[in-house]
Amino acid sequence: MPIHLLPDHLINQIAAGEVVERPASVLKEVLENAMDAGSTVVDVQLEQGGVRRIRVADDGCGIPKDELPLALERHATSKIASLDDLERVGTMGFRGEALAAIAAVSRMSITSRADGAPHAWRIDADPRELAPAALNHGTVIDVADLYFNTPARRKFLKSEGTEFAHCDDVFRRVALARPDVALQLSHNGRVSQRLPAGTREARVRALLGDDFLAAARSVEAESGLLRVHGFASLPAYSRSSRDAQFFYVNGRFVRDKLVTHAIREAYADILHGSRHPAYVLFLELDPFGVDVNVHPAKIEVRFRDSRAVHQFVYHALNRTLATSGAGAGSALGSGSPAVDDEARPASPAATTGYTHAPQPYQTRLAMEPASRAYFEFAASARPEPAGSGPSTAGAATTGFSATAFPLRSTSAGTSPMPAPTLPAGDLAPPLGYALAQLHGVYILAQNEGGLILVDMHAAHERILYERLKTLLDGSPGVQRLLIPAVFGVGSKDMASAEEHAELLERMGFEIGPAGPQELAVRSVPALLASAPVAELVRALLSELRDYPATEVITARRNELLATMACHGAVRANRSLTLPEMNALLREMEATERADQCNHGRPTWTALSMADLDKLFLRGR
Known part of the structure; x- marks a missing residue:
């Protein structure tokens, strides 16, 4: 067969195979054009999931009459004119082939009135004839009967509900990127989304819900020409799928493996492996630093300095997530107490929750020599000031007498002890003070907002893990065992102990053979002095023998430390004194990522007074 030129119509249909995958692809291209036109109001109307009709009306700058025929030609655009423009693309669309490709597989018309024009003009894709039209301003693109002339492609489309869901996803992505634009989405005559112009937080709340914002932290970081901002959820809001992950580069929604890896690494210490984080993040950089011309649908990008972008996103998100909700003073109680005949005096914390970090509790407690139990030392790390009464001793010192908050009366007929008095304002620690231990597993504490419940093993595990990471980077304290x-x-395990002897020594373990099938441990890290030695070492050797030493030191370093922390943490059913419980609470407030254990589970939760009133129907 001789070489010949393809007809334009066939070229456009081939291009449509890349650009117009489904109705959602059409909506994406047309919506991005509306954003580029400077629109402030955009109305989207769909019929039958977008297969029957996609109509997008905007109030943008419009298209002059003479340029309407060009808008339907391949590689015709007003957005770039040179290679330099292509390397610094600042608009959503730029290829100049979307409208031509869409027109090749649908019945499409464009009605537009340019700024200053006396009236609007309309052009149909086939035949391409101009005619006067009525339109106040902006542009209306009407795409009907998608794939009417390529029935094979139409057979690959899914149900109406599925196609509409894809269109809704595209609408949400654009809406999240442009909170300054009012948007409305209708399907089969029924309004599905109505979003007024407003703040980014209001737009996120409207599309992802109050639950997401309540469980998210604000991200804001800047370094040189790089800036990232938005919202990232805490692990408590993790999902079973990636349906709540939105990442934008210069306002363009993208799926980038490098960025996804950076975000996943930032969550590695606090999120269970089978769960996915939720986030809405915006990366801004010089357009020259990113190539958006690597995918027909512009869903992928390539960074010129990918390592710098990866490290920047990772560290920005890691720092945000590292701040413990306990130490950072997140609202531990919310809502207003119910009103009844026994209404309590409402303090600011009781109605709004604890909202600022108390400086006196941000300093880490001193390390304890390994010969004494970790908690016993932490509980007595600061002397109790002379003259402290039972109700105030805990406010002035990290450790206080276990008789400060008696759990029960010691004799019949005596008056019950009053509830512990919490200091107000900056003196009150976020996690409050311990009241009791429940079944040897949970700590019950009282703060200004209400009740705090702490999983003591999970909390201690996180504290040890963070300490071990810090110590391994320096010189870990070592406790030699008397016996x-x-x-x-x-x-x-014998072979693994011999092979990894140097690494184990760096971690604080001195291990050697004591017989043909026996090991002797002569020293352990000081932080783990009270841990069950045999169980801890067996777990470590099991981890080490499955991986090369170099991988253990780099990629699996934190997993090893997590194993050590898990075995070294205080176990369930261990009875703690009130000073020990309070020492744990203070350590949680001073530890990064203390909201989750090493496996991504929460370490504490809060019930505000409003929650408790609701539970017991007070005020009804």
Whole structure:
């Protein structure tokens, strides 16, 4: 067959195969054009999931009469004119082939009135004839009967509901990027979304809900020409799918493997492996630093300095997530107490929650010599000031007498002890003070907003993990055992102990053979002095033998430390004294990422007085 030129119509249909995958693809291209036109109001109307009709009306600058025929030609655009423009693309669309491709597989018309024009003009894709039309301003693009002339392609479309869901996703992505534009989406004559112009927070709230914002932290970071801002959820709001992940580069929604990896790494310490974070993040950089011309649908990008972008996004998000809700003073109680005949005096914290970090509790407690139990030392790390009464001792010192808050009366007929008095304002720690221990598993504490429940093992595990990470980067404190711990192991563990002896020593373990199938542990990290030695070392050796030493030191370093922390943390069913419980609360407030354990589970939760009133129907 001789070489020949393809007819334009066939070229456009081939291009449509890349650009117009489904109705949502059409909506994306047309919506992006509306944004580029400087629109402030955009109305989207769909019929039958977008297959029957996609109509997008905007109030943008419009298209002059003489340029309407060009708008339907391939590679015709007003957005770039040179290679330099292409390397610094600042608009959503720029290829100049979308409208031509859409017109090749649908019945499309464009009605537009340019600024200053006496009236509007309309052009149909086939035949391409101009005619006067009525339109106040802006542009209306009407796409009907998608794939009417390519029935094979139409067979690949899904149900009406599925196609509309894809269109809704595209609408939400554009709406999140442009909160300054009012948008409305209708399907089969029924309004699905009505979004007034407003703030970014209001737009996020409208599209992702109050639950997302309540469980999210604001992200704001800037370095040189890079800036990232938006919202990232805490692990408590994690999802089973990636349906709540929105990342934008210079206002363009993208799916980028490099950025996704950076975000996943930032969540690695606090999110369970099978769960996915939720976020709405916006990366801004010099357009020259990113190539958006790598995918026909412009869904992928390529960064000129990918490593710098990866590190910037990772560190920005990591720092945001590292701040513990306990230490950062997130609202631990919310809502207003119910009103009844026994209404309590309403303090600011009781109605709005604790909203600022108390400076006196931001300093880490001193490290304890390994010969004494960790909590016993932490509870007595600061002396109790002379003259402290039972109700105020805990306010002035990290450790206080266990008799400060008696749990029960000691004799019949005596008056019950009053509830502990919490200091107001900056003196009150976010997690309050311990009241009791429940079934040897949970700590009950009272703060200004209400009741705090803490999983003591999960909380201590996070504290140890963060400490171990810090110590491993320096010189970890080592506790020599008075009597070496000797225990039997298998041949694989013996070989693993010998192979990784240097790494184990760096981590604070001195381990050597004590017999053909026995190991002797002579020292352990000071932080883990009270941990069950044999169980801890067996778990470590099991981790080490499955991976090369270099990978353990780099990629799996934190997993090893997490294993150590898990085995070193205080176990369930261990009875703690009130000073020990309060020492744990203070450590949580001073520890990064203390809201979650190493496996991504929450370490504490709060019930405000309003929550408790609602639970017991007070005020009804």
